Amino acid sequence: MMPSQARTGGDDSLHRWYLGVGAAALVGGALLPPAVRVWVYVALAASLVVAVAVGVRRHRPVWPATWWLMAGAVAMSLLAQVGWALAMGPTGVPRFPSVGDACYLIMLVLTASSIYWWVRPAERRGGAVDAGIVALGAGAVLWTLVVAPMLFNGRFTGLRLGSYVLYAGLDLLILVLTVRVVVISRVRTPAYRLMVVAAGLLVATDTTNYVLLLAGTSHDTLTALGWLGVYLLLGGAALHPSMARSTGSMPANPSPASRRRLATYVSLTVGVSALSIVSFAAALPASQSARLIVPGILGAAMSVLLIVRLSQLATLLNRRTHLDGLTGLGSRVVLQDRLDEVSPQHRVLLLVDLDGFRDFNDAFGHQAGDAILVETGARVRAQVPTNATVVRLSADEFAVCAPAADDDRDGSNMAERILAAVHRPYRVRGLAARRFGASIGAVALPAGQPCAPALRDADLALRVARTGGGDQVAVFDPAVHAERLANAELVAQMHHAVEAGEFEVHYQPIIDLATGDVAAAEALLRWTRPDGTRIPPDRFIPLAEQGGAITTIGAWVLRQVCTDLRRLWSEHQVAVTVNVSAHQLRDPLFAAHLLSLLDTSAVPGRALIVEITETVLVTSVADAATVTAQLQQLREHGVRIAIDDFGTGYSSLAYLRELPVDILKMDGSFTAHQIDNGGTREIAFIRAILDLSRSLGLVTIAEAVETDTQAHRLRALDCNLAQGYHFAKPGPVADLHTLLHKHSRPAPVTAGP
Numbered sequence: 001m002m003p004s005q006a007r008t009g010g011d012d013s014l015h016r017w018y019l020g021v022g023a024a025a026l027v028g029g030a031l032l033p034p035a036v037r038v039w040v041y042v043a044l045a046a047s048l049v050v051a052v053a054v055g056v057r058r059h060r061p062v063w064p065a066t067w068w069l070m071a072g073a074v075a076m077s078l079l080a081q082v083g084w085a086l087a088m089g090p091t092g093v094p095r096f097p098s099v100g101d102a103c104y105l106i107m108l109v110l111t112a113s114s115i116y117w118w119v120r121p122a123e124r125r126g127g128a129v130d131a132g133i134v135a136l137g138a139g140a141v142l143w144t145l146v147v148a149p150m151l152f153n154g155r156f157t158g159l160r161l162g163s164y165v166l167y168a169g170l171d172l173l174i175l176v177l178t179v180r181v182v183v184i185s186r187v188r189t190p191a192y193r194l195m196v197v198a199a200g201l202l203v204a205t206d207t208t209n210y211v212l213l214l215a216g217t218s219h220d221t222l223t224a225l226g227w228l229g230v231y232l233l234l235g236g237a238a239l240h241p242s243m244a245r246s247t248g249s250m251p252a253n254p255s256p257a258s259r260r261r262l263a264t265y266v267s268l269t270v271g272v273s274a275l276s277i278v279s280f281a282a283a284l285p286a287s288q289s290a291r292l293i294v295p296g297i298l299g300a301a302m303s304v305l306l307i308v309r310l311s312q313l314a315t316l317l318n319r320r321t322h323l324d325g326l327t328g329l330g331s332r333v334v335l336q337d338r339l340d341e342v343s344p345q346h347r348v349l350l351l352v353d354l355d356g357f358r359d360f361n362d363a364f365g366h367q368a369g370d371a372i373l374v375e376t377g378a379r380v381r382a383q384v385p386t387n388a389t390v391v392r393l394s395a396d397e398f399a400v401c402a403p404a405a406d407d408d409r410d411g412s413n414m415a416e417r418i419l420a421a422v423h424r425p426y427r428v429r430g431l432a433a434r435r436f437g438a439s440i441g442a443v444a445l446p447a448g449q450p451c452a453p454a455l456r457d458a459d460l461a462l463r464v465a466r467t468g469g470g471d472q473v474a475v476f477d478p479a480v481h482a483e484r485l486a487n488a489e490l491v492a493q494m495h496h497a498v499e500a501g502e503f504e505v506h507y508q509p510i511i512d513l514a515t516g517d518v519a520a521a522e523a524l525l526r527w528t529r530p531d532g533t534r535i536p537p538d539r540f541i542p543l544a545e546q547g548g549a550i551t552t553i554g555a556w557v558l559r560q561v562c563t564d565l566r567r568l569w570s571e572h573q574v575a576v577t578v579n580v581s582a583h584q585l586r587d588p589l590f591a592a593h594l595l596s597l598l599d600t601s602a603v604p605g606r607a608l609i610v611e612i613t614e615t616v617l618v619t620s621v622a623d624a625a626t627v628t629a630q631l632q633q634l635r636e637h638g639v640r641i642a643i644d645d646f647g648t649g650y651s652s653l654a655y656l657r658e659l660p661v662d663i664l665k666m667d668g669s670f671t672a673h674q675i676d677n678g679g680t681r682e683i684a685f686i687r688a689i690l691d692l693s694r695s696l697g698l699v700t701i702a703e704a705v706e707t708d709t710q711a712h713r714l715r716a717l718d719c720n721l722a723q724g725y726h727f728a729k730p731g732p733v734a735d736l737h738t739l740l741h742k743h744s745r746p747a748p749v750t751a752g753p
Contacts, residue, residue: 013682015239018051022232028226041224044231045078048238055238066117067243075108077231095501096160105163108170115177115199116455119184119458121424129268135172142172146210147630155214168210175203189242198233201226259511295393326370327377329398330391338389338401339451343372346404347445348411349454351462352380352418355470356617357396364431365499371428372436379421384414404444411442415473437471444476457481489542491547498556503527505560505729509577509739510701510723518740520609521568522723523578524730525553525559550581561608564599564733569607572740577609577642585612588626598639605638609663613644642701646689664693668704671714671724683717690717 025044052071056064083100094100146168149155156164178199207228212223216311237243242447304378323336339349354376361369373396381390381396388402400414408414425433441462457476465474497503507521528536544550561578568574584590598605610631631641640664670686693700702714704725714722728739 002536008208014054015236018047018239019232019236022047022228022235026228026232033696041081041227041231042078042085044235045074045081048074048231048235049078051235055240055243059244060242061244062739066114067238069110069114069117070238073107073114074108074231074234076103076107076594080107080309097163103164105170108167108174111199111202112170112173112177115174115181118177118181120593125248135176138172138175142168144209146207146214149214150210153214155216160365163363164210164213167206171203171206174199178203189240191237191240191243192239194233194240198230199232205539212645252643324377324392327374327392329377329381330389332391332393334389335391335393335399335401335455339445339454341433342448343445344447346409346447347451348400348402348404348409349413349445349451349456349458350400350402350411350444351393351399351441351455352376352400352415352422352463353439353466354396354422354584355439357436360434360436361395364428368428368431372426372434375426376422376436379424380418382416383421399455401445410444410475412475415442419473438468439465440473441465442473442475458485468628488536488547489544491543491549493520494540494544494547494549495552497527497529498552500530502529503553503556504559504732505564507564507733507736508723509728509736510577510721513711513719513722518572518574519721520575521576521736522611522730523557523576524558526730545581545583548583551583551587554581554584555593558597560675562597562603565607568733568736568740569603571737574736574740575607575609575640577611579611579613579644582612585627585630591630594634594639595637598637606640607633609640609642610634611642611644611665632660635662643701661698663699663701664689665701665703666719666722668702671702671704671706671710680726690719694718 022044025040025160028040044580049071052067052074056067056071057728061067080100080103080685082096083103084094085100087098087100089093110744126436129238149164150161150164150168178196182196208226209223266748299372322331323329324331353371357369357372358373373392376396377390380400384390384400384402388400391399393399400418402411402414404411405413409608419438420439422436425435441458441460441464443454443457443461460481461474461476464477464480468474504526506524506526508524509518510520510522512519523645525537525541527537527540529535541550544553557578558580559574565576570680587593594608594610595605597603612631635641640662641660642665643661644665645667646664666686667688670689691699699720702719703724703728704723705711705722707726711722711726
């Protein structure tokens with residue numbers, strides 16, 4: 001429900017009262033003498049200014065520019081009425097020129113500006129051809145009925161003639177801009193319709209006024225009804241609740257060959273041809289004018305046929321744009337048009353993705369794949385209401401926009417029916433029966449509201465269904481969208497954080513369990529915002545991996561670690577371990593850059609230990625040669641390689657055999673659970689990891705040691721090294737220097753026996 005519609009019913013009735021009272025004033029005012037009628041004009045104009053102000057205040061349109069311009073135009077109209085009233089002569093006709101004439105000119109300019117700004121500035125494209133056609137047709141009518149007689153009959157001269165021609169030109173501009181709005185605006189609200197009718201009535205009334213002036217007949221009553229009607233319609237539009245969503249709309253992209261548009265083009269063509277024939281006939285002798293009739297009629301007929309032919313071509317092109325050539329379903333354009341409609345009904349949007357189709361298509365070819373898609377489209381169509389819109393969005397992705405049943409507002413029941421239909425075996429000539437699953441994302445579309453984000457929300461739900469293993473239905477959860485927005489914002493802030501110096505490297509000592517000496521330290525990244533807020537590493541590092549920011553952040557960490565290592569190594573001979581991501585290792589120049597950093601910092605390779613996770617080993621299979629080459633190049637220069645979180649991933653003995661690895665870092669979950677609470681089996685598993693490490697000549701580091709009991713048991717199991725809060729918390733490099741000064745003999749990290 002729109003905010004303006006959520007208020008009490010007073011808003012809905014106010015515009016009716018205004019239109020009712022105004023209609024009474026319109027009828028009564030038209031019957032009054034000219035000297036009195038002008039003050040009725042003034043009263044109605046003043047009420048319109050108030051109506052616009054009240055409407056903008058109550059309904060708060062998102063794009064109010066056109067309404068304020070309209071208010072300015074009405075205010076100038078009010079001043080024009082006052083000016084004409086003060087300039088009224090004894091005959092009841094205002095003297096010319098007067099202040100009223102200048103104000104009326106400004107009023108026309110502001111009205112044209114208001115209509116021009118009906119659509120947001122960034123969304124003005126479109127409608128130029130239609131507006132040009134109307135300009136030519138209406139211009140021909142205006143020239144024949146108004147401008148040409150004014151210029152050539154000698155009734156008006158000088159400034160009065162110039163002002164009348166200028167007024168007529170501005171009326172034509174208002175008509176053309178109104179047509180443009182009708183063509184490109186997607187809204188069809190009551191307020192919109194009232195405004196369009198008011199603009200048309202203004203142009204029609206002014207034109208009638210000019211024609212009657214030229215004829216020298218009385219025109220007061222007729223034109224008074226027209227102008228008062230314009231005020232009345234605009235006031236009703238301003239007070240109607242729908243005025244809040246009647247401006248600022250995006251282009252509607254209507255069908256270029258609609259019957260209404262075709263009829264308009266044909267009417268204008270015939271009308272202009274008829275006016276041309278009449279004008280020539282009036283200007284030439286009777287003997288000559290008859291010769292123009294047949295060519296004129298033939299020319300008009302040719303123009304009409306050309307319009308019809310072009311409309312047929314446009315219809316054909318439009319069909320190709322709106323239909324999927326393979327399945328006969330609608331296209332994305334059709335779906336977008338449905339979503340752009342503000343429906344009075346609750347609706348649902350479903351995105352259906354065929355699981356496993358791409359593999360099937362690659363294995364058996366496009367002909368078999370096309371048969372599956374055609375059958376899937378038919379099955380989806382059969383499971384939804386007849387008034388639903390079913391389209392094919394991409395290769396194997398379909399979409400359904402359908403009215404929501406009272407017992408199925410989120411569309412989950414409809415999605416389950418589609419899922420069951422897809423599960424049935426597919427029979428393709430020459431192949432055994434095949435079964436497919438489907439991932440379906442569903443989102444509810446509330447009644448009476450625009451559905452601009454619907455596709456995005458349904459796609460988020462579809463991703464949830466896919467990541468959950470497929471062959472399931474996921475309903476859009478606003479919390480998921482909010483989390484994604486927060487994550488995207490956090491990724492954007494990371495790049496700024498590097499430049500702003502919000503990141504800091506902390507170091508946690510690694511202890512030799514046999515001697516208690518500091519053997520090394522692990523570099524850990526910390527992020528503190530200027531307001532003191534700390535972002536946990538497990539919050540931002542995975543997002544940095546996903547969003548690509550990890551490459552920039554990782555490069556900064558390596559530079560900072562190499563800078564800190566210069567003193568740590570020269571004073572204490574302490575090595576530092578640092579995590580490297582899969583994104584960094586895929587760069588063929590990574591090892592060269594890192595070795596260059598070490599050389600610039602005057603730090604030997606053995607002072608640095610590069611940590612990689614088991615996930616890197618698995619996800620980088622396609623880049624195994626590159627990863628291995630990078631690690632081998634580093635190891636040849638003394639840099640040691642450690643596998644972090646060992647025991648929780650999917651690495652195998654083959655990785656330990658083929659990759660140049662020196663250190664295993666046993667995941668902290670073994671320390672926290674299996675040592676404290678484990679029985680014989682759990683302790684045996686830890687002992688197996690330690691035995692494996694020793695047999696391969698590797699060093700083992702136990703992570704997350706938090707109690708003396710854990711340290712004692714690891715020592716009893718002959719574990720080499722350990723780190724955790726039991727020994728020291730991570731801290732700035734200065735804290736590490738303080739701790740190292742207490743130990744005269746650092747214990748080097750070396751390979752196992």
